[in-house]
Amino acid sequence: MPRNRRPQDREEKREEILAAAQRLFIDNGYESASMGQIAKNAGVTVNTIYWYFRDKDDLLIAVLDRLLAEALAQYATIADRPLNDRLLWAVDQLERLHGLVNTVHTRAPASPAVHAWHTGFHELADTLIADDLRKAGAAEADLPAMTAIGTFVIEGLLTHRRGDAGKRAVIDILVHKLTTVPTRT
Amino acid sequence: MPRNRRPQDREEKREEILAAAQRLFIDNGYESASMGQIAKNAGVTVNTIYWYFRDKDDLLIAVLDRLLAEALAQYATIADRPLNDRLLWAVDQLERLHGLVNTVHTRAPASPAVHAWHTGFHELADTLIADDLRKAGAAEADLPAMTAIGTFVIEGLLTHRRGDAGKRAVIDILVHKLTTVPTRT
């Protein structure tokens, strides 16, 4: 059933496999989504996947890049909203991917490629958050620790889901505590 | 090679398997530690493990309970220290288990037993932290969100290791921000 080898089709086929993998990774989780299952959903055999991707981790990274690019594109449209709203938006957007957050943390020690992606992601996230905190007047020396707190809370909200009110409460308090100058009682 | 079936030996054998599993889970990670490897380290065959434990997740939970009990026993000895020190102590203690934190999050969706353990653990942690924040004069309405922030930051420190100074800085700022009453600049 092979069709041709035009460069255009190469990308199309890759995209089909990627789309199937993304759906299964998100819906069933990385571990539960077997290569056979992904192949069947993409209308190919298992071996074909290995023609386009080195291994399952490589497939994971391609899916992550896809999702990150999509999220960043949408983020640009709300970049001027207050920090509160943007953080809540990020959590809402990434919430359906909460399983992948754990997957990245689990695969990173075993897969250098996943580890590299994870490092790059945190550098990006830290830059964005630090920028905000700096504008809010945070002390420069405290920035690394404060951005870490921001990142950890967002990751926590992703991996430990709670209702809309709960999310809003956590983020509001976080932003309030981080962007106001405290005085001892 | 079977010895006897005295009730005492039952517990001893169980402990031997548990000790081997704990060491391999911590050193090699849950996924990398195969049942065959655990069995060999415990001096039994794979099937014997299944006589004492329902499945691999059940083995994981038994290991987690073991570690938690041990940690709580040690925690009692420093319960009167300032919040800063206790949080840093907790991170240091649990740091070597950082792989298991991810493992619990990964297995929880697939295994009801692991999910239940995870829920129970967070209830315990929330109780401890909320108690501290209440004593520090935090508003009662803000407690749920603030305890969540505390938990998320500790989990973040466990899954994203950094040096001693980094840990100390994050915890100091966290405690400072959470336990002082802020005023707008």
Place this chain on the structure above:
DNA sequence: TCACTTCTTGAACGGTCTTCAAGAAACCTA
């Protein structure tokens, strides 16, 4: 037509967790 590259596939390998049926060792009862 013929070699060459691109792409696809069936089959197999070594590994995982788990289960099944069989049997050995200790205990209990008759």
Place this chain on the structure above:
DNA sequence: TAGGTTTCTTGAAGACCGTTCAAGAAGTGA
């Protein structure tokens, strides 16, 4: 003491996993 029962252990196999290999088909260029 003999026989049955329970507790524990095991070898073998099942079902699945990710991955690799060798073979072959489809399209391209000479």
